[in-house]
Amino acid sequence: MNRxxxxxxxxxxxxxxxGNDTPAPSQTLRIEGASCASCVAKIEHALKSVPGVQSAxxxxxxxxxxxxxxxxxxxxxxxxxxxxxxARTLSGASEEDSLEEREQxxxxxxxxxxxxMGIALAVGAPLMVYGLFIGEMTVTTSAERVAxxxxxVVTFGVMVFSGKHFYTGxxxxxxxxxxNMDTLIALGTGTAWFYxxxxxxxxxxxxxxxxxxxxxxxxxIIGLINLGLALELRARGKTSxxxxxxxxxxxxxxxxxxxxxxxxxxxGDVLMDDIVRVRPGEKVPVDGExxxxxxxxxxxxxxxxxxxxxxxxxxALSAGTINKTGSxxxxxxxxxxxxxxxxxxxxxxxxQNSKPPIGRLADTISAYFVPTVMIIAVLSALAWLNFGxxxxxxxxxxxxxxxxxxxxxxxxxxxxPMSVMVGVGKAAEAGVLIRNGEALQTASKLTAMILDKxxxxxxxxxxxxxxxxxxxxxxxxxxxLAASLESGSEHPLALAIQETAKERGLQIDKVGGFKATTGxxxxxxxxxxxxxLGNEKLMKERNIGFQQHLExxxxxxxxxxxxxxxxxxGELSAIIAVADPIKEDSLAAIHRLQGDGLRVVxxxxxxxxxxxxxxxxxxxxxxxxxxxxxDKAEKVAELQMQGELVGMTGDGINDAPALAxxxxxxxxxxxxxxAIESADVTLMRGSLxxxxxxxxxxxxTLRNIKQNLFGAFIYNVAGIPIAAGVLYPVFGVxxxxxxxxxxxxxxxxxxVSNANRLRLFKAQENSRGQA
Amino acid sequence: MLLVNMTGIAxxxxxxxxxxxxxxxxxxxxxxxxxxxxxxxxxxxxRIRIPADQSAKLQFIRKDPSPCAETLVLPDLEISESLPLNxxxxxxxxxxxxGEYDFHCQMKMYRGSLKVE
Numbered sequence: 087m088n089r090x091x092x093x094x095x096x097x098x099x100x101x102x103x104x105g106n107d108t109p110a111p112s113q114t115l116r117i118e119g120a121s122c123a124s125c126v127a128k129i130e131h132a133l134k135s136v137p138g139v140q141s142a143x144x145x146x147x148x149x150x151x152x153x154x155x156x157x158x159x160x161x162x163x164x165x166x167x168x169x170x171x172x173a174r175t176l177s178g179a180s181e182e183d184s185l186e187e188r189e190q191x192x193x194x195x196x197x198x199x200x201x202x203m204g205i206a207l208a209v210g211a212p213l214m215v216y217g218l219f220i221g222e223m224t225v226t227t228s229a230e231r232v233a234x235x236x237x238x239v240v241t242f243g244v245m246v247f248s249g250k251h252f253y254t255g256x257x258x259x260x261x262x263x264x265x266n267m268d269t270l271i272a273l274g275t276g277t278a279w280f281y282x283x284x285x286x287x288x289x290x291x292x293x294x295x296x297x298x299x300x301x302x303x304x305x306x307i308i309g310l311i312n313l314g315l316a317l318e319l320r321a322r323g324k325t326s327x328x329x330x331x332x333x334x335x336x337x338x339x340x341x342x343x344x345x346x347x348x349x350x351x352x353x354g355d356v357l358m359d360d361i362v363r364v365r366p367g368e369k370v371p372v373d374g375e376x377x378x379x380x381x382x383x384x385x386x387x388x389x390x391x392x393x394x395x396x397x398x399x400x401x402a403l404s405a406g407t408i409n410k411t412g413s414x415x416x417x418x419x420x421x422x423x424x425x426x427x428x429x430x431x432x433x434x435x436x437x438q439n440s441k442p443p444i445g446r447l448a449d450t451i452s453a454y455f456v457p458t459v460m461i462i463a464v465l466s467a468l469a470w471l472n473f474g475x476x477x478x479x480x481x482x483x484x485x486x487x488x489x490x491x492x493x494x495x496x497x498x499x500x501x502x503p504m505s506v507m508v509g510v511g512k513a514a515e516a517g518v519l520i521r522n523g524e525a526l527q528t529a530s531k532l533t534a535m536i537l538d539k540x541x542x543x544x545x546x547x548x549x550x551x552x553x554x555x556x557x558x559x560x561x562x563x564x565x566x567l568a569a570s571l572e573s574g575s576e577h578p579l580a581l582a583i584q585e586t587a588k589e590r591g592l593q594i595d596k597v598g599g600f601k602a603t604t605g606x607x608x609x610x611x612x613x614x615x616x617x618x619l620g621n622e623k624l625m626k627e628r629n630i631g632f633q634q635h636l637e638x639x640x641x642x643x644x645x646x647x648x649x650x651x652x653x654x655x656g657e658l659s660a661i662i663a664v665a666d667p668i669k670e671d672s673l674a675a676i677h678r679l680q681g682d683g684l685r686v687v688x689x690x691x692x693x694x695x696x697x698x699x700x701x702x703x704x705x706x707x708x709x710x711x712x713x714x715x716x717d718k719a720e721k722v723a724e725l726q727m728q729g730e731l732v733g734m735t736g737d738g739i740n741d742a743p744a745l746a747x748x749x750x751x752x753x754x755x756x757x758x759x760x761a762i763e764s765a766d767v768t769l770m771r772g773s774l775x776x777x778x779x780x781x782x783x784x785x786x787t788l789r790n791i792k793q794n795l796f797g798a799f800i801y802n803v804a805g806i807p808i809a810a811g812v813l814y815p816v817f818g819v820x821x822x823x824x825x826x827x828x829x830x831x832x833x834x835x836x837x838v839s840n841a842n843r844l845r846l847f848k849a850q851e852n853s854r855g856q857a
Numbered sequence: 858m859l860l861v862n863m864t865g866i867a868x869x870x871x872x873x874x875x876x877x878x879x880x881x882x883x884x885x886x887x888x889x890x891x892x893x894x895x896x897x898x899x900x901x902x903x904r905i906r907i908p909a910d911q912s913a914k915l916q917f918i919r920k921d922p923s924p925c926a927e928t929l930v931l932p933d934l935e936i937s938e939s940l941p942l943n944x945x946x947x948x949x950x951x952x953x954x955x956g957e958y959d960f961h962c963q964m965k966m967y968r969g970s971l972k973v974e
Contacts, residue, residue, distance in 0.1 A: 255898030439937030499964025
């Protein structure tokens with residue numbers, strides 16, 4: 087058994103105690119060697135006695151145990167080993183193994199289906215050719231009876247060998263009072279075979295003209311449906327390509343530093359606080375924080391951001407990203423199922439299996455579909471028997487069989503989930519994480535998009551660009567006072583001033599009597615002087631004359647800078663201009679959104695003039711300035727009142743209420759540290775192109791779902807009556823059950839293939855979906 | 858002919874009763890020992906009773922290689938899980954209010970329900 091080497095390391099102590107407010111962290115361990123249910127109590131007891139552990143719950147079936155509390159992985163594993171068992175942390179690697187297993191199972195199933203098809207068609211095709219071109223499929227002489235009896239027995243063999251799963255499935259669900267596709271196939275092929283056998287064995291029960299044999303239909307239908315299932319299995323494999331790619335990002339081993347030596351260990355054995363080495367060209371194995379070295383990391387697989395990101399000590403690394411240039415040492419902060427990659431995989435998987443509301447109608451129909459088709463088959467047979475021409479019985483049997491075979495609940499049921507699967511996966515490839523099917527559908531219908539200015543349209547890291555001195559204070563003095571006053575604040579503008587003070591090496595002094603007025607500014611006492619720092623509103627309220635400087639304030643604002651007025655002891659002393667540059671590609675991305683017909687609105691707490699300048703540069707004509715943070719949600723509601731379906735894009739933390747109020751909230755982040763799952767849609771990339779991609783992908787997916795649903799509805803709505811024989815009175819045509827079998831087999835394949843077309847969708851600048 | 862028509866109508870009535878009107882019995886969940894078998898187009902047992910306001914664990918084993926059987930969806934609980942082939946998968950059910958909660962495959966061809974009371 088490959089057990090990790092156990093040792094303690096210095097970082098451990100901090101994990102043993104923690105605040106009571108935050109929920110206790112939990113980790114999951116895979117238990118080895120637990121063979122009986124009584125082991126459970128022993129293992130749980132051993133874990134609970136580890137200091138810091140609050141609870142330990144073992145799932146015997148899975149051989150996993152979930153531990154909550156702040157104990158380190160090494161201690162937990164040690165405790166389990168002391169109790170006489172093995173344990174390791176759960177990781178994405180086991181996921182990859184199970185993926186391989188699944189593919190293997192799929193391949194075996196595919197081969198089995200193809201064999202089924204081969205056998206069935208080998209029997210069915212010659213019979214069909216015989217019936218069409220050579221002889222009559224009827225019983226007249228006793229020699230024919232014997233010959234047909236042999237064929238009937240052979241066909242029964244086909245039913246057992248190639249079609250067993252239809253019949254057992256049909257029987258099982260019948261016993262459960264439910265019905266599915268198997269029921270229809272079993273009934274259809276069974277009826278055809280059974281009727282033919284009656285014709286062969288007891289011809290006297292059947293009128294002369296109706297003594298027709300349908301063994302070829304039974305064999306052909308079984309063969310064709312097996313073929314359809316096999317091709318569908320192949321096509322389905324492609325729909326999960328995106329998730330497979332994500333799972334494949336997880337490396338299998340990590341090189342860690344233990345007892346001063348670098349050793350390669352399995353990814354599942356990496357523990358929290360382990361020191362990990364990544365060399366150029368290698369994948370980062372777990373999430374962590376750089377301790378030593380500088381490098382550039384390619385994070386495009388997670389964020390869609392093509393440019394490598396520079397990393398220095400203190401910066402965060404994410405599992406699955408690729409180290410480009412330098413060798414670094416880092417401390418593992420999240421391992422196993424806790425890494426950003428693992429959480430992205432979990433979220434994408436969940437979203438792929440969730441259903442948008444548009445699919446609900448199809449679901450409701452599916453639930454009643456099969457019994458309804460059975461009733462239609464009976465009604466159609468009755469109609470032929472009552473009103474049909476001779477041989478009425480043969481027509482009745484053919485029409486009932488054809489109705490049962492042509493009806494395809496699968497196409498209907500597959501229409502939505504297949505497209506969602508491909509669409510959500512495609513979005514993930516572009517760094518767009520969609521929470522569920524509902525968000526996907528609503529995103530496709532949005533009519534308005536509100537963009538928060540700071541951090542969404544702009545970079546979100548403002549810098550002091552100039553200081554206009556209005557008294558005899560020096561520039562450094564002004565910055566020093568302002569930075570001291572702002573020292574307690576985490577406002578982006580405050581951070582800009584603090585940053586400048588730090589760059590200039592200025593001393594920060596203590597602030598007393600600090601007070602902040604939302605939407606205006608702050609005040610306080612520094613070095614015995616009373617300071618006011620804020621916008622014109624604040625100055626006006628405190629009767630500080632600034633009228634003569636309106637021109638400079640306006641000029642700065644028109645340059646898209648935010649002017650902050652500093653008053654010292656009641657005298658206006660300086661204007662500090664802070665600018666937050668617009669992201670390079672914001673203009674292009676906003677054009678894409680507008681091109682998609684969205685009404686783009688900007689929200690900002692800045693003054694009107696600055697907002698106007700930023701909006702102009704970003705190509706936005708509509709904006710709300712001087713909006714207090716708590717009023718952002720109100721603006722969303724306002725637009726909704728105007729009848730708009732509103733999307734809100736913001737940073738996920740400060741804008742949380744507005745994101746929640748919007749029909750779809752888009753959290754925009756930079757890199758993998760964005761709070762995944764904080765909104766309906768998470769944009770891993772800082773660029774607004776991610777937003778345009780999200781809209782484009784959701785629209786393409788919904789379009790694809792509609793095509794699928796429409797196709798499946800039309801197919802069934804048109805196919806069933808034709809099978810029942812509505813065309814016969816006018817055109818004299820009745821569908822052959824074999825054609826019905828082929829149509830049914832390929833209808834669901836068509837749905838899956840159409841969903842696969844979504845894979846051609848291209849995210850990125852200036853491209854449009856093609857599906 | 859009358860006999861044929863009567864038989865047909867009886868058949869339709871039987872279909873309606875058997876598939877729509879009949880309410881099958883539920884199986885009560887015991888001490889973690891209940892395993893739902895996913896095979897041949899159905900969940901066995903298809904109807905499971907669990908106590909209200911208590912969390913429960915449902916174990917599933919998929920023996921059917923068909924991709925139809927792979928995904929288990931509990932729409933009301935926003936649970937959607939892939940069932941591995943021939944391996945037990947445990948689904949955690951949070952405490953629920955009394956009522957009926959359906960579970961099914963992606964296409965609703967495999968169907969079952971949880972009766973919480």
